[in-house]
Amino acid sequence: MPNTQDPTPMKPFIAGNWKMHKTAGEAVAFAQALAGELNAAQDRDIVIAPPFTALHAVSRSLAGSGIKVAAQNLHWEREGAYTGEISAAMAVEAGCSYAIIGHSERRKLFGEKDEEINRKLKSVLASGLGPIFCIGENLEDRDAGRTLAVLGSQLRKGLDSLTRRDIMETVIAYEPVWAIGTGRAATPGQAQEAHAFIRQTLGKMFDAPPAGIPVIYGGSVSPGNIRSLMEQPDINGVLVGGASLDVDSFVRIVNFDK
Ligand code: 13P
Numbered sequence: 001m002p003n004t005q006d007p008t009p010m011k012p013f014i015a016g017n018w019k020m021h022k023t024a025g026e027a028v029a030f031a032q033a034l035a036g037e038l039n040a041a042q043d044r045d046i047v048i049a050p051p052f053t054a055l056h057a058v059s060r061s062l063a064g065s066g067i068k069v070a071a072q073n074l075h076w077e078r079e080g081a082y083t084g085e086i087s088a089a090m091a092v093e094a095g096c097s098y099a100i101i102g103h104s105e106r107r108k109l110f111g112e113k114d115e116e117i118n119r120k121l122k123s124v125l126a127s128g129l130g131p132i133f134c135i136g137e138n139l140e141d142r143d144a145g146r147t148l149a150v151l152g153s154q155l156r157k158g159l160d161s162l163t164r165r166d167i168m169e170t171v172i173a174y175e176p177v178w179a180i181g182t183g184r185a186a187t188p189g190q191a192q193e194a195h196a197f198i199r200q201t202l203g204k205m206f207d208a209p210p211a212g213i214p215v216i217y218g219g220s221v222s223p224g225n226i227r228s229l230m231e232q233p234d235i236n237g238v239l240v241g242g243a244s245l246d247v248d249s250f251v252r253i254v255n256f257d258k
Contacts, residue, residue: 012230013171013214013237014254015047015132016244017072017100027054028061030247035065037251042066045214045237046254047098047132048244052086059095070098070132073106076119088127098130100239102158104138104177114157121158125166132171132239133158134218135198139178147176148197155201164206171214172198173239179219181241188228188235191217195234223252230256 022030027050038046049070050058059069071094075085091099101124102117117133124131135154137147151174159167174194179186186194195215202210217229218239229235243249 010212010214010236012044012256013047013216014044015049015070015098015100015171015173015216015237015239016250017049017070017103017218017239017241018051018245019072019105019241020051021245022050022054024054024057027051028057031058031061031067033247034250035062035067037247038067038254039065041254044254049098049100052094055091055094055096068097069095070100071096071129072100072103074099074101074120074124076116076123078123088123088129092127092129096129098132098171099124100132100134100173102134102154104134104136104175104180108177114154117158118160121162121170122166125162125169130169130171132173132216134173134175134239136175136177136180136219138176142176142178147194151194151197152201155198156205159202159205164208167202167206167210168212171216171237172202173216173218174198175218175239181220183220185220185222185225185229186217188232191229192232192234195232199234221253223249223256226253226256 047068047070049072071091074088074091075082078087078089101120106112121131135151137150141150176186198215214236216237216239217235221238221240222243240253
């Protein structure tokens, strides 16, 4: 008889955000190599986010592997006169299961505001994709002691008027801006503090402790530091940039406990 006392532990959620790297040809070759190494890894969720031009081909080449594909950004409208944009419906047809929304590079370099991010999250959820919603403080905020206030504000504005059902489909990624691409990851203690706060805030916002919502960490994750991060009670996975671009290093990250 199954033990109904112990809640099922959440599967580690390991995602690679390729940003603006790899042509479609390079992406498919990478995906095939990855699938060869990670096939049938059912004890964790594995996601890669290639550029738009590679989504369709990568999804097809990963069919049956269990590895899922994410878009890196989407527009909130279904279609229309929005030159250069891609909708959630298009990402669904290209074989995506997730979409990264609100990445700090989108916020900082492309001026995305919390209100737009909120619209994007709603559109992603309505399309049946799972959002990977990114939040994180910059160094100035951290040095001024504003980290938790910034995270709270990003959560409240980004998730405004979402339902409890919506939030259960959402992955939250805590990515401190100062840790992205710098080789200076948050310490496990810093990350745990932020993750615990995020979980507590979600509990207040959605009127119940959302134990089932993955809260993942991003920012200079590597094969060398993943284990100490994953040992923290409120860290359920990672969002990896640079170290996801190499098959060997991404496989080592995915298999951090093996
Ligand atoms: P790095 O792992 O290169 O620091 O990037 C993190 C990130 O931005 C993932 O979305």
